[in-house]
Amino acid sequence: MEINSYPDRLDLSAVHIRFARESGVRFSLGTDAHAAEQLRYMRYGVAQARRGLVTRDELLNAQPWASAARGSSVRDCSVGSRRALRYHRNHG
């Protein structure tokens, strides 16, 4: 599941991250940046992940590519990304 680092969003909440962890969910951090300068929002997502007690092993961004690409989560993730891109194209 994505942890959205954009300051207006910051979802998942720390509580929801902790619930998801208990179900074995792995996470990715995304800035939701719509402009290059918004990439700095990543720090807020890192803080949110820490509040949710996410470990390095549970965070796709913190994995070497070969291990992040194993399993279905990355496939699901890229489908989600295409959907997100379409959404952003349509909704700004």
Ligand SMILES: [Zn+2]
């Ligand atoms: Zn967005």
